[in-house]
Amino acid sequence: MQIRYYNKLWKQRNARGRKGEAALGDKWIDLSGKTVIVTGGSMGIGEAITADLRGCGARVAIFDMAPPKYEIKDTDTMFIKLDIRNKGDVEDAVRQVRERFGCIDALVNNAGVTRPRILVDYYKQRPQYELSEEDFDFMVGVNQKGTFTVTQAVTRVMFEKKDGVIIINDQRIDPITVVTGAAQYPENIIETLKKEHNVVAVDAMAEAKKLGNAKIFNTIIIGVAAKRMDFDKKQWLEVIENTVPPKTIELNKAAFEAGYALV
Ligand SMILES: NC(=O)c1ccc[n+]([C@@H]2O[C@H](COP(=O)([O-])OP(=O)(O)OC[C@H]3O[C@@H](n4cnc5c(N)ncnc54)[C@H](O)[C@@H]3O)[C@@H](O)[C@H]2O)c1
Numbered sequence: 001m002q003i004r005y006y007n008k009l010w011k012q013r014n015a016r017g018r019k020g021e022a023a024l025g026d027k028w029i030d031l032s033g034k035t036v037i038v039t040g041g042s043m044g045i046g047e048a049i050t051a052d053l054r055g056c057g058a059r060v061a062i063f064d065m066a067p068p069k070y071e072i073k074d075t076d077t078m079f080i081k082l083d084i085r086n087k088g089d090v091e092d093a094v095r096q097v098r099e100r101f102g103c104i105d106a107l108v109n110n111a112g113v114t115r116p117r118i119l120v121d122y123y124k125q126r127p128q129y130e131l132s133e134e135d136f137d138f139m140v141g142v143n144q145k146g147t148f149t150v151t152q153a154v155t156r157v158m159f160e161k162k163d164g165v166i167i168i169n170d171q172r173i174d175p176i177t178v179v180t181g182a183a184q185y186p187e188n189i190i191e192t193l194k195k196e197h198n199v200v201a202v203d204a205m206a207e208a209k210k211l212g213n214a215k216i217f218n219t220i221i222i223g224v225a226a227k228r229m230d231f232d233k234k235q236w237l238e239v240i241e242n243t244v245p246p247k248t249i250e251l252n253k254a255a256f257e258a259g260y261a262l263v
Contacts, residue, residue: 029235031058035101037094039084039150040111042068049108050077061097063090063150064111084111084146087153094153103161107154113142159197165228166193168201169221200224200263207258216255223259233260 036053040046041062047069053060059076062068065083072079078100082089097104115138117131158164168190177183186192190201202224208217219240226236237253244252 027056029056029231031056033057034105035059035061035097035103036106036108037061037063037097037104037150037154038108038110039063039146041108042066042079046108046110049110053108058105059101061093061101063093084150085141087149090149091153094157098157104154104157107150109147109150111142111146113139115139163198165198165200167221167224167228168193168199169204169217170201171203171205200228202259202262204259207262208255211251211254211258213251216251219252219255220259220262223256223261224263225259226256227260227263 031053034057036058038046038050038053038060039062041050041060042064043066046062046064050060050062054074054077060078062077062079063082063084064079065081067081068079078097080093080096082093084090094104115131115135117135118126118129119131121127121130170190172185174185175183178185190199193199202221204217204220204224205214207220208214222236226233236256240252240256241249
């Protein structure tokens with residue numbers, strides 16, 4: 001959802017000046033005092049995300065292998081050169097961000113790579129385009145291991161925030177270990193978490209079914225989260241209107257409102 005929204009904003013930047021349209025760098029939401037890490041923020045979509053976050057007042061830390069293609073002119077933007085696949089470097093970078101900005105409020109896992117390949121060169125005309133083991137390891141390494149590495153390091157820090165809230169969609173999905181009998185499903189997990197953390201538990205699936213579409217439970221959760229964030233409700237509804245396919249706008253707005261009213 002977020003990437004599509006930025007793609008849309010990126011296109012709108014070229015139409016800057018047209019009435020009523022947001023443009024990258026415009027302050028469409030107030031993020032003053034927030035710190036956001038953007039992986040792959042040196043170019044492309046990550047560069048646009050960084051510009052937009054800075055325009056909205058956030059402090060931004062860019063984690064990228066390559067230096068930014070633009071000059072960093074202010075002290076609220078920092079660049080750390082690293083490969084997101086390297087756990088030690090990522091943990092060290094997260095430490096640096098905390099030292100400089102004091103906190104981490106959000107992470108945008110944007111860095112990603114692709115090598116378009118074919119599985120089998122049946123006619124043996126372009127062997128160089130067959131997916132090699134090295135191609136596969138490279139893509140899975142950056143896109144999956146890299147995303148996991150940064151998310152784990154940042155989540156550790158977020159758990160320490162005393163004003164943080166854990167939002168749980170209380171829906172039982174048995175993992176394979178439980179299905180095969182190798183492990184037991186943990187009982188009373190919400191009560192256990194509540195002993196140490198601020199927990200908001202909702203049954204978003206039940207609410208989604210009331211709206212007649214089980215798939216809409218994610219938007220209900222966004223409504224629940226929105227209630228705990230200091231952004232204007234109107235802005236959330238505007239983002240929904242600008243982001244989802246037109247025929248689902250009303251359903252998404254109803255789901256957001258349902259989540260917002262739940263807590
Ligand atoms: N461009 C598109 O049309 C498109 C469409 C769908 C999804 N995406 C996804 O959006 C994201 C950004 O795409 P983009 O087109 O801006 O890509 P891009 O190649 O222009 O930029 C990617 C950035 O990530 C950095 N990066 C790559 N591997 C890294 C690593 N291991 N460690 C640290 N930094 C690393 C690169 O240096 C670069 O600055 C990617 O995850 C991509 O898969 C892009």
